[in-house]
Amino acid sequence: MSGALRGLVVLDLTREVWGGLSAALLGDFGARVVRVENLNGPRPDWDRDGEHPPGEHQALAKLVHRNKQSVGLALAHEAGRATLEALVGAADVFLTDWGLDELAALGLTAERVQTLRPEMIYARGSGMGPCGPDALAPGLDEIAAARTGIMSSLPEPDQPPVYTATGPMYTAVMLALGIMTALYHREETGEGQSVDASLYAGNLYAATLTVDAYLAMRDDILGEPRNRFDAANPMSGIFYPASDGRWVTVTMPDTDRWWPVFAEVMDLDVDDPRFDDHEKRCGENRLEMMRVLEELFGAKPSSHWKAQFDEYRLSADIIERYDYPASHIQAAVNRYVIDAPNRHQGNSLQGLGFPIHLADTPAEVRIPAPRPGENSVDVLSDLLGWSEERSLQLAADSMIGEHFDDSPVSFAGSGSSPSPPPEVHRVEGGRRPLEGLRVLDATVWFQGPVCGQYLADFGAEVIHIERPVTGDQARGVRSIAAVPVADWNQYFLCVNRNKKSLAIDLKSDAGRELMHRLVEKADVFLWNQGLESLPGLGLDPETLLEINPRLIHATNSGYGNQGDFNKPSFDMTVQALTGIMARQGEPGQPPIYLGLGAGDAYGGLMSALGILLALQARRQTGRGQSLDASLYGAQLFLGAPSLQPYLAERNEWYADQHSRSAPRNPLWNRFPTSEGWLFLCVPNEDDAWTRLCHALGQEDWAGDPRWASATDRAADSAVLVGYLDKLFATASAVAWCARLADAELTASPIAHLRNLPEDRQAWANDYLVKAHCDEIGEEVALRGLPVTLSRTPGRVDTLGPELGQDTELTLFELLGIDWDRIGELKEQGVIP
Incomplete structure (x- = not known):
């Protein structure tokens, strides 16, 4: 069996987990993925938010970089950049999540690459999309998530907004999907094009049903925190605690199919006059039924309820922890969880497998994740046809290889500072990439x-x-x-x-x-x-x-x-x-459902x-x-991002709820202000800490011995977060974010869904669109397109x-x- 993408060459110039994972999805199905590591400058820091403590096995990297070869290039030097350009010329797909200014400095803007190679699929994962006023915004998922308005709708009342970290996983798949869509068109016509999938679009798509509903209804309750007893149906979309402290969830429509069976399982009289029809269960006696169910579920342990649910085949289950998929036979037989080779330690590690099963051309781990730069000489010889002597000389000059210089370097490339990319104009009736299918x-x-x-x-x-x-x-x-x-x-x-x-x-x-x-x-x-x-x-x-x-x-x-x-x-x-x-959520609080659908x-x-x-x-x-x-x-x-390291390391930290009041990085956090919440995204580094103190008007904090180092700030995070909470409460989120922006520090107000319909960035990228609705005879707003293709964009006609x-x-x-x-x-x- 050969892979579905056999013969396809993908050049992977990414830093982020989601960018690299998009390339890995293609590599799993047979594409030859060549990852470029920049030997000049700091290595990617996936723990800058304090949510990914490093483990012995670098488990996340083993997923993100599997089925790849790795080339290390000194991109601060002309020889390194020339080698990168040669690799681009040998690829079918160039995939990156780097900033537009960096790509311009390398001479690798979309316009230049596609002038040199018109058939190239130039794919970029961006922060906020390729068009609009914020096209140059940094690619930080927290900022994108805060902008959608979804974070505020997920927790119980009086709890902090919830950051689920699912947006990047959506974006990873959307970027791979956009590449495959553009590739389908190229196979038909020979034409290449640019592809963009943004974190903003990923977060909007992760909230598809909620966004669709809000745009149609404009009911602010959809964007508000909601008590679990606000559910419309006591048998659906609600959690109940069992006697052992575990939680049970039920998701059954209130129909004649489900109610009699559910009543039998719960030892309720199906003809109980309080609950004997839909209008009573979901209307006048809804809260009474919820209280009855709360008492019944709380009288027996979760194991009892799970056995009952399975016996009667109800749409209900226990809210499990990560140890469940780690040992679940169904996850193993479908290769959702696998034992993958851990080449450098000479053993195997449990990890995530493959979410898509093709019968004849299945995904495989053909190449365990390499060391950064491990394949430099081999790739230049095999892919570019360069002589071994030429490659070895580049290695001797530290232009390629595995030796990293972690000091900050500014590229001195030939490119100029970029301007925002041109708007993608959707021509009515223009060709779309999947026509004929x-x-x-x-x-x-x-x-x-x-x-x-x-x-x-x-x-x-x-x-x-x-x-x-x-x-x-x-x-x-x-x-x-x-x-x-x-x-x-x-x-x-x-x-x-x-x-x-x-x-x-x-x-x-x-x-x-x-x-x-x-x-x-x-x-x-x-x-x-x-x-x-x-x-x-x-x-x-x-x-x-x-x-x-x-x-x-x-x-x-x-x-x-x-x-x-x-x-x-x-x-x-x-x-x-x-x-x-x-x-998800704060310790001791009910579990968090990631959102409708x-x-x-x-x-x-x-x-x-x-x-x-x-x-x-x-x-x-x-x-x-x-x-x-x-x-x-x-x-x-x-x-x-959390399940993979749990499977490999069995580190319970990844399975637990964590309080925003005592995070590993107190500077990367959500804070209440006098008007709304803000999301602060500052690395726990000394220079960033000093600039933050000055931006907040608290210069004396920079010299406080309690917070003199990153280690000190992490160890004393609960106290530091308390001080920051009090300070941020003195002004609005908008005001604080303006001050922080002046200091070149990243933060964003955490928006409400009501802000979304007026967001120019969403409209500029067709993440929101309008279409005629025959049912009401007028144009309506709706969720738009998750991926932007430059030559053959999608559209909503009907x-x-x-x-x-x-x-x-x-x-x-x-x-x-x-x-x-x-x-x-x-x-x-x-x-x-």
């Missing part, structure tokens, strides 16, 4: 439709296959987070935009025959309605690949397509098993990435294949279709079925 999207609710939505936004013909009469269940959504939907159903319409709707009864013989004929004409079949139902409907991979050997058969399962772990998979209950929720949306993007990887493999082999991107696998990967609106025309034009036969199918109820 046909997708049969037989998915419901959210995770699967997100995948189809991305493909449709970038030009694929996506046909949403629905059941007649009722359609996708998302059409029936009437409230989000206990807030009634607006006069249009943004839940369904946003995630199914740019799609057609074709309604077929797949339980009928005639309906299955139609589906098989559609498969003959399709490139991709997408499904998320349970793996066990596929064979009975004749939609399993074996059947469909026999009909169309070039088909990509993609499933979005709950827990993976291997093993026998078979239970309902709503976003919150799957997230509960990963351990992510248990480490946060895992679903991530799983959808993973699925889209898997589809484009499989299509690239098809170009090499001429054959399709099956793939699975599960909700569980995606959400485990979402926790990589919102979700009416049920079955394209059925007859699709059968006539695509399958050649005459109108008489279409009439017969209607009479038989096969189509509406």
